[in-house]
Each structure stands twice: as structure tokens, then as C-alpha cells.
Amino acid sequence: MKIILTLSALIVSGVSWAAGKPAPAPNGIELPTYYKNWRVIGVSHRDDKQSMRVIVGNDTAVEAARTGDTHPWPDGSILGKLAWKDQVHPHWQPATVPGEFMHAEFMIKDSSKYAKTRGWGFARWVGMEQKPYGKDESFVQECLACHDQVKNDDSVFTHPAPLP
Amino acid sequence: MKIILTLSALIVSGVSWAAGKPAPAPNGIELPTYYKNWRVIGVSHRDDKQSMRVIVGNDTAVEAARTGDTHPWPDGSILGKLAWKDQVHPHWQPATVPGEFMHAEFMIKDSSKYAKTRGWGFARWVGMEQKPYGKDESFVQECLACHDQVKNDDSVFTHPAPLP
Numbered sequence: 001m002k003i004i005l006t007l008s009a010l011i012v013s014g015v016s017w018a019a020g021k022p023a024p025a026p027n028g029i030e031l032p033t034y035y036k037n038w039r040v041i042g043v044s045h046r047d048d049k050q051s052m053r054v055i056v057g058n059d060t061a062v063e064a065a066r067t068g069d070t071h072p073w074p075d076g077s078i079l080g081k082l083a084w085k086d087q088v089h090p091h092w093q094p095a096t097v098p099g100e101f102m103h104a105e106f107m108i109k110d111s112s113k114y115a116k117t118r119g120w121g122f123a124r125w126v127g128m129e130q131k132p133y134g135k136d137e138s139f140v141q142e143c144l145a146c147h148d149q150v151k152n153d154d155s156v157f158t159h160p161a162p163l164p
Numbered sequence: 165m166k167i168i169l170t171l172s173a174l175i176v177s178g179v180s181w182a183a184g185k186p187a188p189a190p191n192g193i194e195l196p197t198y199y200k201n202w203r204v205i206g207v208s209h210r211d212d213k214q215s216m217r218v219i220v221g222n223d224t225a226v227e228a229a230r231t232g233d234t235h236p237w238p239d240g241s242i243l244g245k246l247a248w249k250d251q252v253h254p255h256w257q258p259a260t261v262p263g264e265f266m267h268a269e270f271m272i273k274d275s276s277k278y279a280k281t282r283g284w285g286f287a288r289w290v291g292m293e294q295k296p297y298g299k300d301e302s303f304v305q306e307c308l309a310c311h312d313q314v315k316n317d318d319s320v321f322t323h324p325a326p327l328p
Binding site: 040045047053092096100125130149 | 200211212256260261262264265291293294314323325
């Protein structure tokens, strides 16, 4: 009886977890589970979008970034970009700090699986509710159109920030 | 003989590591060892210094940041700020990205040990060579003078960036 109850609890907890998990992107990519614990690769600010970002990576990507092995980035690398709207610091006006959370977006390197999109799988989840971006798989064309500007850098905007 | 050689190798490697370690700050604070692997708490841009930063923290600080337990930050928290000079992205002009590495600076919370400096130990290491900042212990007065503006936020400028 005790065993049955424990199993039921596990099943209920499993269902609840699945329900709380953000939906996958229209191309089937799932939100990486531990991205908020990934290490830093860089930061950026976009004047055109009045927003700021941190670029983080999974272990493969961070190792590549810190050893200069990014032309191309190795298969298995995942880059994550977290973006916030600009906000003036309430007590120090010359500083711009993160306001509203905009989105978390990812590039997953797999040169075979994503051969049609330059070796990268693209996905984005919008807002605090992490709603998948894009109506259907064609959203990826939007990603590619912009990343075309950096095709000579393996389609990646981020240059790892120098670190001591 | 094999054991002696191995021990010698360890000693030599230990000495070399100690010699390569940046000197402590004038107030005796040592550069935290693993700060480049810490998780993200926020980002910022300073218009007055044309520079951008990522704010990272040790486990105690990240836990506090993500549970809203920052008034005050708990003892044992260490906040690290890594700063780079602004640079225009070479292939996308509206983006500002990290240029030259400026410094890594830290605030270590210990309300007893650092009671005279509002509960925080301050330290900074400058440039890629990580030279300790300040001629003598009095450099801390410079830190305090600026952080006075945020004395109602436990003397911390950083508000943890919202995350889903």
C-alpha cells in the first residue's frame, strides 16, 4: 500500500511538472532545462531595441569560448541569450539596468541535424510565461535572415568577452 | 623513487600556481578563485564610463537573489562585477559589445568582519593582469562614498534581473 501511494505521488508530480514546463518551439526544440545556471560568455546592449542581454552557454560552449575554439563552434554547444528592456537605475541615472524580461533565446549546434539552417537549431521563448516564438517552423527564416550578417563567424553574433 | 618524483611534481606545480595568483587587495581580501564560473545575477551599462558589466554571484548570493532575500543580503554572499569597455559590434552597429577587459570587483558580505564598512568587504583587480586596486586600505573609502547612494538597498547597486 505504501509503495502504491509513493508511485502515485511520483506520477502526479510528474504530470504536474510536465504541465508547468514551457511548450517546445514550433521546430520541436525544447527549452534547455538548466540555462539559468549556465556560465557567462558575454553581454551586449542593443541601441535599436533599447535592451540589454547576457549570453550564457552550456559546458561545451563555455569550454569552446574560453579556449578560442569557436570557428566553428563545436557540435553540442548551446548558446543562450537572455534579454531585458532597458531601465534607468533608480538611484544612479548614468546606469542602465535590466527592466522587464523580454525573452530567452537559444542556438544549438548540431551540424548534421541542423544542416539546413547553417548547423544551428534556433528557438526563443518570450516573456516571463516563456511562450514559444513563431507560428510555425518558418520562424527560423527570420533568425537566419538576421544572422546572415555574421555568416563568417559561424552565424554567431557573440564574440566571447575577454576574461583574465 | 616514483613517489618522490610525484611529490616533487606536486610541490613544483603548487609553487607555480601560488606565484601566478594575483596579489590580494590592500585590505587583505584574496581574489575569489572560481568567480568566472559563477551564475548571473544581472547586467548593467554605464553611460558615464562607456562600459558594460555582468554581475555574478557565489551560490549564497545567487540563492538570495533568486528568492528575493536581499534586504539585507545574507552573510557569505559574494557579488562579482566584471566590466568591459564599450565596443561597437563589428558587423552590427546598433549593438554595443565587450571591448577591453577593465576589472573584476567584489563585495563580500560578513556583517561582523566588515562591520566598519557597512557589512561588506570591497576589493577590485584591474585589467587582464589582475592588479589589486588601491595604494593602501583607505581605497575602501572611495567604494563607500559611491555606494552611499544605495545605502537603503544594503549598499548594493545591483537589483537582481527578473528571470522566468
